[in-house]
Amino acid sequence: MKEGRILLKFIRRPECISYLLKKRFTNLSNNQFVRSALTMLSGTVIAQIIAMAFSPVISRIYGPEAFGVFGVFTSIVASVGPVAALTYPIAIVLPKEDSEANALFRLSLLVSLITFLLMALTITFYGNSILAILQVDVLMPYLMFIPLMVLFDGSFQASQQWMIRKKKFKFSAKAAILQGIVVNVTKAVIGFFFPLSISLVAITTLGKGLYASLLAYGTGITFNLKLFAESFNKKELLSFIRLGKKYYDFPIYRTPQVFINGASEGLPVIMLSIFFGPATAGFYSLSKKVLVMPTQLIEQSVGNVFYPRVTEAAYNGENITKLLIKASLSLAALGLIPFGIVILFGPQLFSIVFGANWASAGEYARWLSLWSYFKFITKPSIKTLPVLKAQRFHLVFTIFSILVRLCALIIGSYIFKSDVISVALYGTTGAIMYIILTLVTILKSTPKYTRYL
Known part of the structure; x- marks a missing residue:
């Protein structure tokens, strides 16, 4: 009891509380994981602030129908783009040796190029038939942007x-x-003269190419035709085959999972466009885009830092469960206010x-916020x-999840x-899953x- 009274008296003093907070902040600032996350977060924050600042201008320039067509385009790209390299890039963080990681890097670029060539040929000969099957003829003028976007995405x-x-x-x-500034300024300027869907599609594609080029330069890995040609000699191809077999679970399990997950997120745009018209798809696209901003604001930065951290923890025999729960609860607390505000006041x-x-x-955003909030929390998992x-x-669960959400969408549309x-x-x-x-x-x-x- 005496010790308890002493402690209570201690914490009631403002200078003591200040000392404890200062000590806690110092410990956090000295934590490598926290510093790395904040560094990644700073770039994402500024890029998203730029995008949010331009959104009211861009939405007034282009209108719902232009956004609807653009939304259908991005939905298809979101399905195919992440699997351009068969998800081998995700494995780059895992090897202990840089030489193996470098080989995975080159294998990813090679697979991306092959995917680009196959898609370009397929679209050239069967593009019209594919669009007819999907009932998205509005994409006819933008077909060749899809393989280009996929190539940039893989790189x-x-x-x-x-x-x-x-x-x-x-x-x-x-x-x-830099990418955020260039893309959003270009959309606004070009939009004054050509407020069309083609402007949004072309600028977004070139913006992804700019982003990929900047990061490729930052890797410090030399790119030249001689090095690229060496990827096709027999010895190098055999090494790629051995490496591909070692990380077989990525193309076999992760690639279908990522594709299905991307398709499930783009499916509502396509279905809403078919059932209710391009304007409705535009409403959904904008609401989803606005919700992605606060999501990416933190989840991408924390996720990119958490991945190598949890990998290191597994190698060192650390408590992964504790690390995972702590990261998930932190994201739950951070996302509560922004998503809660949209749920309460979305239309206004x-x-x-x-x-x-x-x-x-805004009405769509209310319901999508519920889903996006729990998706946000799931990032560390x-x-x-x-x-x-x-x-x-993960693959089996994703298939089951998309079937459940697809049934929900069909019930709402047909019944x-x-x-x-x-x-x-x-x-x-989606939130429940x-x-x-x-x-x-x-x-x-x-x-x-x-x-x-």
């Missing part, structure tokens, strides 16, 4: 993962800021910020799954014939399960 992923491996977070932050906020024509997007060698589970109900059902089921994924990943990270790895 970007490989360079980004190499930068993460080498902990070049400052350069990555600067590249994100969108009308004020983007104009009265975008009130429907998704980064932990490759370390736990649970990519097969209720309401775009708002469709989005509400889609968002709610992400909660389950987080809980299962935490369970799999416990020593009871990891000792069998």
Whole structure:
């Protein structure tokens, strides 16, 4: 009791509280993980602030229909782009030796180029038929931008993962800021003269190319025709085959999972465009874009730093479960306010910020915020799954998840014939699936399960 009274008296003194806070802040600032996360976060924050600052201008220039067509384009790219290199770039962080990581980097670029060539040939001969099957004829003028975007995306992923491996977070932050400035200023300026979908598509594609080039330069790896030609000699190809077999779980399990997950996120745009028209797809696209901003504001930076950290923890035999829970709870606290505000005041906020024509997007955003919030929290779990060698589970779970969300979307469209109900059902089921994924990943990270790895 005496010790308790002394402690209570101690903490009631303002100077004591100040001392404790200062000590805690000093400990955090000296933590390498925290410093790296803040460095990555600074670039993402500034890039997202730039995008948010230009969004009200760009939304008023182009309008819902232009955004709808652009949304369909980005939905298809979001499905194919992340698997351009068969997700081999994600493995770049894992090897202990840089020589093996460098080989994975070159393998990723080679696979991206092959994917680009195959897609370009397919679109040349069968593009019209594919669009007819998908019922997205509005993309006819923009078909050849898709393989180009995929090539840039694959190169970007490989360079980004190499930068993460080498902990070049400052350069990555600067590249994100520069790309954000160039793309958004260009969209606004070009939009005054050509407020068309083609402007959004072309600028976004070239912006991804700029981003990939900046990161490729930052890797410090020399690129020349001689080095590229060496990737096709027999010895090098055999080494690529051996490396591909070693990391077989990425193309076999992670690639389908990433593709399905990307398709599931783009599917609502395509379906809403088919059932309710391009303007409705535009409302959904803007609401999703606005919600992605606060999500990427932190999750991408923390996730990129958390991935090598949890990999290192696994090698050193540290408590992965504790690390995972702590990261998930931190993101839960950080995301509560921004997502909560959108849930409460979505339509009013969108009308004020983007104009009265975008009130429907705010209604969509209410339901998508619920889904996005739990997706935000799940980021550390998704980064932990490759370390736990649970990519097969991730693939199966993703397939099940997309089937559940697809059923919800179909029920809203066919039975209720309401775009708002469709989005509400889609968002709610998505939130539930992400909660389950987080809980299962935490369970799999416990020593009871990891000792069998």
